Amino acid sequence: MIRYNVSLKRMISRIAGVAVLCLFTLPTFAQDFLAEQTPVARKLADMDSLIFNKQITKERMEYPAMDIYPDWQDTRVHAYGNVKIPANYVVDLSDFCMPTTHTRITDSFGYRRWRRRMHYGLDVKVYTGDTIRSAFSGKVRMVRYERRGYGRYIVIRHDNGLETIYGHLSKQIVKENQYVEAGTPIGLGGSTGRSTGSHLHFEVRFLGMAINPASLFDFKKQDIVASTYTIKPSTSPKARYYKVRSGDSLSRIASRQGVSIKRLCDLNHISTRTILRIGMVLKCS
Numbered sequence: 001m002i003r004y005n006v007s008l009k010r011m012i013s014r015i016a017g018v019a020v021l022c023l024f025t026l027p028t029f030a031q032d033f034l035a036e037q038t039p040v041a042r043k044l045a046d047m048d049s050l051i052f053n054k055q056i057t058k059e060r061m062e063y064p065a066m067d068i069y070p071d072w073q074d075t076r077v078h079a080y081g082n083v084k085i086p087a088n089y090v091v092d093l094s095d096f097c098m099p100t101t102h103t104r105i106t107d108s109f110g111y112r113r114w115r116r117r118m119h120y121g122l123d124v125k126v127y128t129g130d131t132i133r134s135a136f137s138g139k140v141r142m143v144r145y146e147r148r149g150y151g152r153y154i155v156i157r158h159d160n161g162l163e164t165i166y167g168h169l170s171k172q173i174v175k176e177n178q179y180v181e182a183g184t185p186i187g188l189g190g191s192t193g194r195s196t197g198s199h200l201h202f203e204v205r206f207l208g209m210a211i212n213p214a215s216l217f218d219f220k221k222q223d224i225v226a227s228t229y230t231i232k233p234s235t236s237p238k239a240r241y242y243k244v245r246s247g248d249s250l251s252r253i254a255s256r257q258g259v260s261i262k263r264l265c266d267l268n269h270i271s272t273r274t275i276l277r278i279g280m281v282l283k284c285s
């Protein structure tokens with residue numbers, strides 16, 4: 001933003017300079033002078049806006065959504081845990097491409113009771129070798145392999161502020177820091193990492209906060225749900241789930257999370273006698 005402001009200021013001061021020149025330096029022939037100068041001034045302004053647009057494109061290529069994210073880094077997928085989510089931020093989804101032409105959802109987003117953990121993405125049935133495409137335009141932030149998790153995966157930061165993650169790929173065909181358009185093939189479907197059977201694990205995040213991809217993409221209809229999506233920080237899974245730490249008890253968690261012990265038990269299908277294990281995730285609302 002700072003660099004935009006500098007460019008803007010420079011642009012305004014140049015236009016103001018031309019205006020001041022027109023008004024004060026040649027008062028006698030002001031009319032003629034203005035008439036003659038108008039095309040020149042317009043040319044100058046056009047040139048300025050051209051430079052300005054080039055600058056925006058250059059910065060966009062360097063660092064998409066630079067006004068939202070604190071930095072650009074390639075060491076961690078979930079690197080923005082401490083950043084405050086701006087409420088009611090409107091994300092433009094209009095320039096999109098479905099990551100796959102397949103329509104069958106094999107696992108939804110949300111809490112998996114039997115595993116006591118969150119599933120932060122949507123699983124879509126794809127076959128090994130199927131083309132996976134970038135959902136929006138943006139820049140590839142990570143191309144990595146995680147044996148026990150995502151398998152071969154790709155993280156892309158988009159110009160609209162979202163980040164998307166594509167997991168369990170058999171092949172990655174883009175490089176880190178590569179700029180992609182919506183629809184650019186980025187990899188091939190597979191079953192690498194923690195996966196049973198080929199599928200695409202697709203995550204949508206905003207500043208690290210997982211969003212249910214089904215609120216944005218309708219895989220059955222192969223379309224977006226709406227042209228925009230408004231970020232609601234309260235939808236953060238962080239707010240609704242609690243990871244048991246050493247020394248925790250049901251009553252302590254209940255009082256700290258602002259829920260009754262009975263509600264906590266009902267939500268998690270446990271009883272007051274259930275032994276809490278460290279790392280166990282409890283649903284709190």
Ligand SMILES: [Zn+2]
Nearest residue numbers: 121122123201
């Ligand atoms: Zn998954």
